[in-house]
Amino acid sequence: MATNDGRLTPAAKAPTTTVSVRGLIRGYGPKGVLNGVDLDIAPGEFVALLGPSGCGKSTLLRALAGLDHEVSGSGTVTVPAKVSVVFQDSRLLPWDSVLGNVTLGLQDHDAGERGRRALAEVGLAGRERAWPHQLSGGEQQRVALARSLVRDPELLLADEPFGALDALTRLKMHSLLAHLVAAHQPAVLLVTHDVDEAIALADRIVVLDHGKVALEREVISGTNRAPDDAGFATLHASLLGALGVDRHRALATA
Amino acid sequence: MTAAVLVRKLAYGEPGNSQRGTGGTPPGTADRRPLTRRLGPGPRRRFAALAGPALLLAAWCLASGTGLLDPRILSEPWTVVATASEQLASGKLQEHLGISAHRAALGLFFGIVLGVVLALTAGLSRIGEALVDGPVQIKRAIPSLALLPLLVLWFGIDETMKVLTITLGVFVPIYLQTHAGLRSIETKYVELAQTVRLSRLAFIKKVVLPGALPGFFLGLRFAVTGAWVSLVVVEQINSTSGIGYMMELARTYGQTNIIVLGLAVYGILGLLSDGAVQLLQRKALSWQRTMAG
Ligand SMILES: Nc1ncnc2c1ncn2[C@@H]1O[C@H](COP(=O)(O)OP(=O)(O)O)[C@@H](O)[C@H]1O
């Protein structure tokens, strides 16, 4: 899968996994951060990676993005050819226009047209010529989403993409991301520390703790996704438990 | 995963048609916001850059007019203006000015190209940095003036020597500031370039050059001033044309007015060229949001 352009010929068997991580060990210096992580993501599957701050979520995501050259470790990582990354900061080039940022590195002759369409998709039609600093934080992050999706990724990696946004903007971004993912069908790994964000968006939630996968839970609409679904409370409590938060005690002291 | 389900579940995040008031300023209260930022230098005004030089000129006029300044030490401004019109009428000033400007432009051009190429070489590869940075720092420690005897020996006293001297003065600030600008480009942008799989060439074009542009312009302002300075030096030694030669000739005849005219021309040229660079800088860096605006 990592070879050629990542597209399988019709004759080939449909792949069952887009991402495959085996025995991933990573550490900065002598201190281990990831101590043997195994993770599979199916094509089109939306996985949320939960974990307390500093547990190695970004380290794992950076390994998948191929950005961890300077980190020691072992294990195997298989990712598709077309991977897009959305960072917590929108990471727009301040010296390029909004459209220039979206089409950064695209070489096809219709790149501009595709960029315009991607901007329209995230609700920013008409802002093509603006400078990034002229946009609000939420708008900048939408440009970053357009930049990722215009490349038709097979895997979308997002590291706390809404972490810096206010609660209302964050909710709007959730529905936008759900729309976009449904339309483009990439596999997604969303890093977050927000349990509700994970439940609202993901098909599967993976909790990382002490450098290992501590818990995995499926999220199924109609069963445990909405607060009034029967399985919701159990799912919520087990996730908080895995994160080391005792909800009753948290409520008692609140 | 079905889109419909997710969308329905997330409908609370949709922008609703909420009821909003008219907003704005309540009737009867004037808009009392201060017009400028409280901290920072305030808004930009046209021709403000001329205020300082104009003040200097006024002081000169005042000192000469009241007799405080002896014309034998420094000519009066009006004498200089009269001299200028004489020299313009005879065509001499234009001729010298044209030759000087040509030398400065050539030296500036080669210096900019050399400085940028060296900065890119040093900034984009460790080998380049190891090879380039040391020699440039050494050159930086040697004033152009000190190199002049050697350059005269090598190239004689013709145009090559003059342009080369200017080039050697110009490329150093261009190199230093562009290199510094390049090194200050944050790694997060390099990471971004990697994730969108930019080619090396596209990386230089889209990230490195624009990111180094603020540094380059800073270097350019030093370089332009430096070009005029080098010009004075080369034109006052073994030259038969140019503003510097005109002044040197006037010195042997004791013509203070022409010397001061030459100084005034250098001053005006310096001011104009710096203004041009600043204008260019503001245009090219309009994406920046800085305190000066
Ligand atoms: N570049 C680095 N150098 C040294 N230690 C690092 C570096 N990046 C992260 N770490 C450490 O690795 C651990 C995991 O970091 P990270 O993956 O960023 O956590 P998370 O994203 O889950 O908050 C933290 O303890 C952090 O201090």
Ligand SMILES: [Mg+2]
């Ligand atoms: Mg992180």
